[in-house]
Amino acid sequence: MRILSAQVDVDKREQTVLVGDQVSYMCRVAVPLQYCRVEIPGLRSYNLNRGISNADVSYYGEGLDAGQCGFTVHRAKDDNNGEIKCTLGIASEAQESVGTMSLVVARAPKLPELDLSRGADDLNVYKVDDVLRATCVIRDGRPVANISWYLGDELIDVGELSMPTVVDLAKENLQSKVQNLTRRLRASDNAKFLKCVGYHPAYAGGQAETKRRLDIKYPPLPQRQPIEEFGYEIGKTGVINVTIQANPKPTIEWTVNGQKIREGSHDNTGIMEAEYAQDLGNGMFIASLRIARISKQDTEKDYILTAYNDQGSEDYRVKISTNPEPKGYEIGVAAIVGIVVAIMFVILIVSILIFAKLNGRWCFSGGATVIDYTGGDNQHHHSDLTSDGVDNPQHQVSTEYINGNDLIKKDDKINTAV
The missing domain is CATH 2.60.40.10 (Immunoglobulins)
Incomplete structure (x- = not known):
């Protein structure tokens, strides 16, 4: 039993x-x-x-x-x-x-370990389109830690991450976690910190992180051309400023009416001075051309700024004006998208109305049957189209048709005395 x-x-x-x-x-x-x-x-x-x-x-x-x-x-x-x-x-x-x-x-694991692959030049310097491979390991925790990846303050998409691997240390019931990242680098990644963040209840504050700053080389980036500057005053000092994004710091040179002005020097009249580029940090620089006295002729010139570093070069064409900056000149991307969508909607509505008119649809159809009682022979006149513009099979005599598509019923005519 x-x-x-x-x-x-x-x-x-x-x-x-x-x-x-x-x-x-x-x-x-x-x-x-x-x-x-x-x-x-x-x-x-x-x-x-x-x-x-x-x-x-x-x-x-x-x-x-x-x-x-x-x-x-x-x-x-x-x-x-x-x-x-x-x-x-x-x-x-x-x-x-x-x-x-x-x-x-809970036992706190060790701090996250972050290992990065080397750049194309076998250094810790990368170029745009290099493939970065990174590994984050958080060792010997109980329970196993969780891992998140950040670039700057942005959470990295899971599509760039491998499935994490958990390794058990049976003796003390401890666990380690390993995860890999693969990312094709772009210019906007430069100067940002790649962070591996571990989350665990035994960490002080519940989390710990290890980070590495990315140094990515790229040539000066192109901009919308021409660059238009407003609000200059005749007879007064004016400064043309162009913001450049590049890494490393670019060398700059202005060309005005065929004359080249290198940074830190003047043109042959002494009126124009090309100032040294200011480093704003994170790959951003300002190049400035100072004009001692703005003349009307200055507003009619093309100002060409050439910026170059060991990764390449870029030209920026600048136009200046004494007019104030137009309202809405700096229009945002969202506003542009909204305008385009509105225009496309109007075009769609107009196209539908034209199609309806050509095909006699909706409010353009000739759906009413008109009976003429004024004629001497008292004949009835019918529209040959239905309200949706389709030929009406019953436009002759309704009794000649049985159930729409059945055979025509032939009736003998009866002679009526007049």
């Missing part, structure tokens, strides 16, 4: 706590208990009831008579990590009933 034990219902089969935290479990059955014994890693086996408690573990619940074997660990220690067992004795059963739970006492 097989002896079966009662099914033990366990609340919260797994809990994660920090060292020093209090944690409680409950094992219960539907019948009264004779005894309640618990086994916790790092502690002795305890026989518990409402009248017995000690400094490490105490009973909680409504009593053994209620079928409850609950207990509280007052201060969790690292060596309490592991499987907890509750053993319940029932008077009507020869075999003990056992419930099992898991207590995870």
Whole structure:
């Protein structure tokens, strides 16, 4: 004869706590208990009831008579990590009933380790379109840490990440996590920090990060041409400013009426001065041409700025005007998209109306039947089209057709005396 034990219902089969935290479990059955014994890693086996408690573990619940074997660990220690067992004795059963739970006492992993592949020149300097491969490892945590990747303040898309790998260290029940990133670099990535952020309950503040600043070389980037500058005044000093994005810092040269003016020098009249480019940081620079006295002729000239570095060069054509800057000149991308969508909508509506008129659809259809009662012969005149512009098969005499497409019914004509 097989002896079966009662099914033990366990609340919260797994809990994660920090060292020093209090944690409680409950094992219960539907019948009264004779005894309640618990086994916790790092502690002795305890026989518990409402009248017995000690400094490490105490009973909680409504009593053994209620079928409850609950207990509280007052201060969790690292060596309490592991499987907890509750053993319940029932008077009507020869075999003990056992419930099992898991207590995870969190241990902070090591700080994230971030390793980057080298650039095309076998250095930690990259170029646009280089493929960056990076690996983040967070070692020896309990439980395993979570990893997120950021470039600057932006979360990196999961499409650039591999599935993370978890490595178990069975001896101390510790786990490590490894994840790889593959990204084709672009100019906008320059000077941003690539960050591997680890999240774990035992980290101070719940997270820790390791970051590396990306140094990406690229030539001066093109802009909308020509660059138009407004608000200059005849007879007064004027400065033409052009913002350039490049890495490394570009060398600049202005060309005005065929004369080249290198940065830090004047033209042959001494009126124009090409100032040294100002470094704004993160690959942004301002090139300035100072004109001591603006004349009308100056507003009619083309100003060509050439910027170059070891990655390439770019020309920027500038026009200046004494007019104030037009309202809405600096129109945003969203506004441009809105205008284009509105124009396309108007074109669509006009096209639909033209199509409807040509095909006699909707409000352009000739759907009404007109009967002329004024004619001497009292003849009826019918429209040959239905309201949707389709030829009406019943435009002759309605009694000649049976169910639309059936054969025509031939009636003998009856001669009526006049």
